[in-house]
Structures are given as structure tokens and as C-alpha cells.
Amino acid sequence: MRLSQTGDRDAAGGRSYRLHDAVIPARPLESALYLVATPIGNLADITLRALETLAGADVLACEDTRVTRVLLDRYGIANRPFAYHEHNAGEAGPRLLAALDAGKSVALVSDAGTPLVSDPGYRLALAAIEAGHRVVPIPGASAPLAALVGAGLPNDAFLFAGFLPSKDKARRDRLAALSAIPATLVFFESPHRIAATVAAAADVLGAERPACVCRELTKTFEEFRRGTLAELSAFYGDGHGVKGEIVFVVGPPGEAPAPDDADVERLLATLSRDMPAGKAATEAARRTGLPRRDLYRRLVERKAGDA
Numbered sequence: 001m002r003l004s005q006t007g008d009r010d011a012a013g014g015r016s017y018r019l020h021d022a023v024i025p026a027r028p029l030e031s032a033l034y035l036v037a038t039p040i041g042n043l044a045d046i047t048l049r050a051l052e053t054l055a056g057a058d059v060l061a062c063e064d065t066r067v068t069r070v071l072l073d074r075y076g077i078a079n080r081p082f083a084y085h086e087h088n089a090g091e092a093g094p095r096l097l098a099a100l101d102a103g104k105s106v107a108l109v110s111d112a113g114t115p116l117v118s119d120p121g122y123r124l125a126l127a128a129i130e131a132g133h134r135v136v137p138i139p140g141a142s143a144p145l146a147a148l149v150g151a152g153l154p155n156d157a158f159l160f161a162g163f164l165p166s167k168d169k170a171r172r173d174r175l176a177a178l179s180a181i182p183a184t185l186v187f188f189e190s191p192h193r194i195a196a197t198v199a200a201a202a203d204v205l206g207a208e209r210p211a212c213v214c215r216e217l218t219k220t221f222e223e224f225r226r227g228t229l230a231e232l233s234a235f236y237g238d239g240h241g242v243k244g245e246i247v248f249v250v251g252p253p254g255e256a257p258a259p260d261d262a263d264v265e266r267l268l269a270t271l272s273r274d275m276p277a278g279k280a281a282t283e284a285a286r287r288t289g290l291p292r293r294d295l296y297r298r299l300v301e302r303k304a305g306d307a
Contacts, residue, residue, distance in 0.1 A: 017055040018076030026055035029105035033096075033128040035121065036107050037114040037140030040245075041218035043074050045141045051075055053138050057107035059099045061092070063119065067111045084108065086120045093124050100133045112245075114142050143217055144186045147247035150224050151212035154252055157183040164189070164197055171197065175204040185250040191243055195236035201250060202229035210251040216244035259288045264295075272299055 015026040034053050039045040054060060055077045061084040062068035068081045084092040096106050108115050108124065114137075115121040125135050144160045161178060164187055165171045178185055189197050194213060201211065207230035215223040221244065225232065229250070236242065267287065271280035281296035288295075 014078065015056050016076070016078075017051040019051075023076065024052075026052045029053065029056045029058070029107075030134075031100060031103045031105055032134035032136045033100060033125060034105065034107040034136045034138055035115045035125065036109045036138040037142065038068075038071060038109045038112060039218065040112040040141045040143045040146065041216065041222075043071060045218055046071070046075070047138070047140045050138050050140055051077070053107050054109070055079060056105070058104035059096065059106045061096055061106060061108045061124075063109075063111045068109060081109075084120075084124065089120050089123060093127060096124060097127055097131060097133075100128060100131070112141070112143070114140065141218070143188070143245070143247050146217045147212070147214035147249050148184065148186055150217070151184075151214060151249040152224075152226060153184050153210060153212060153249055155184060157252070158186055159183045160186045162188055166193065168196065168200065172200050172204050175201055179205050180253060182252050184252050187248040187250075189246045189248045191246060194242055194246055194248065195233075197248060198229060198236050199233045201248075202233040205229060205250060206253070207233075209253065212249045214247040214249060215242065217247065219244070259290070264288060264290065264298075268295065268299055268302065272302070277303065 015028065016023050017026060018024070034057060036050050036053050037047075038050065054072065054075075057079065060068075060079045060081045062081045063083070063085045065081045065083050072079065072081070082092070082096075084096060096108075099106050108121055110119045110121065116125055128135055148155050148158055159178070159181055161174075164174055187197070198211070198213070201209075207228060209229050211227065211229050211232055213223075213225045213232060213236075215221075215225070225235070227235070264284070267284055268280065271283055274280075275283070277296060277299040281292050281299055284290070284295045285292035
């Protein structure tokens, strides 16, 4: 396995990229691992800095050389991509690190979007950092962020949770663990599993929680299907065929209603029989969401009244 480098390019190709009819030279890069975001669908969603990096890097690593070649051909970049993916990382990773050790510049791209987001690039970046090499992000297109801003859901706080487990119980357990997080949840999902995922989310997170299924982002048939989890579950459960790449976005949980005061008193009475006031207050706070300080004060007042 041989790494393709800029020295292999002929004089006509060189370090350059093309925008319309203009051929633009790309400057050589300093030695570093460059993490380059690429379009998630529309090939026009590429930054000038990304193009210069792809053209100027000594080594260009990618998930699938055929996919990356389409992007390179679109912009007249002669750099030949080298495959680095989950199945060959054990062999390809050390070769890329060796290139960095030799003072070369290495650019890493995924098939679409930002490298290291749900792909094996994380291992390479971590190894490069541990070896003392610079890691330089070249930001750009991101499917989670595109979905988040297009879904129409709160985006002041969000959690990207990647792919949910494929098994139903594990999927529901994962959703339950995320259910109370006060943030919009963002998931990747496949077309053949979206119906089961939305149904599980409706059961676990609540039927009335708002959500959006974002499909084929930036592509010709881009779609944002919005509604409650119950509405989306009914739609996809009716057998509507789904194609393309999907980002599933679920809005944050609503504020839980305040617990009934009589229920709180009964809980405090039960807990205080078996544990000290401090521990009882802590456990009551966990169960009710009420401030521990207020619950402890009520326990102390209860004890004083019983004296």
C-alpha cells in the first residue's frame, strides 16, 4: 500500500483547484493532520479553505476513494485519495502517522460532512495528538447542525447522540437515559429503521414531544417532516417508504408539573422513618425535583413539631 503524495502529480495538475474557468494555485501546507469538512449532498457546499487544503496536502485520506474522487473532479484537484476507513484503520492509520512523522501534511475527509463525527477518524486524530502532531479542523458542512437549524426546534442547547442501537430494548434503554436531558436531541438514523425509532421515541419520550425527521439534507429531495412524536409515528407506521440519509431531531422535554404537596409530605414521612434527615432530603429531591434545601427544612420542622 503506497500513499499518494503531491510529488506524484504532473506539472499540469500540480497543487491547484478550479473554480469555474479559473485555476487557482494551492500553497503547500505545514505538517499537520487536517480534518476537512466536505459537502453532505450539494457539492457547492465546500469552502475555499477546504479546496486549498485538499489540493495542497501531501497525503489525502478518505473513507471511499470513489466518493471523494467525484468531489475532487468537480474542482479539478489532481491529488489522489488514499483509503482510510473502519476496516483498514489498523494498517492505514500507522502509514498516515508515519507520513506525519516524516513532516508531511495529511488531509482527512469522510464521505460527507465533518470527519470524526460517527466515523473512525477519531482514532487517527487521537493517535496524531498523542504523537505530538498538530490537528487542524477545517470546518464546513455538518448534517447534525443543518438538521438542527432547519427543524424549527429549540437550539440553545442540544445533544448529538449519533446512531441509536438497532435492537429494540437497547434502543429504548438509550432513549430512557436521554429522556430528561434539557436539550434538543439529534440522532442519525437509517431509512429502514426510522419507523421503529420514532415509535420507540413516542413511547419512551412522550407522544406529544415535538420532533422532526430531516431527510436528504441539501439534496434535490430535501425534506423536513415536523410534528409530535405521535404524529410522526403514525405517519411512518403507515408504511410510507423512506429513502436517503436521515437526521432525527427531538425537542427538549417540557417542564414536569410540580408534585402535589400532600404527596411530598407522605414521601418525606416515609423516607424519614428509615434514614437521617439529610439523606431523606437528598432522596426526596432526586424523586421530586424540588430543592434539597427546602425539603430538609420541612423535615427539620416536622421533627420539631413532633417533639
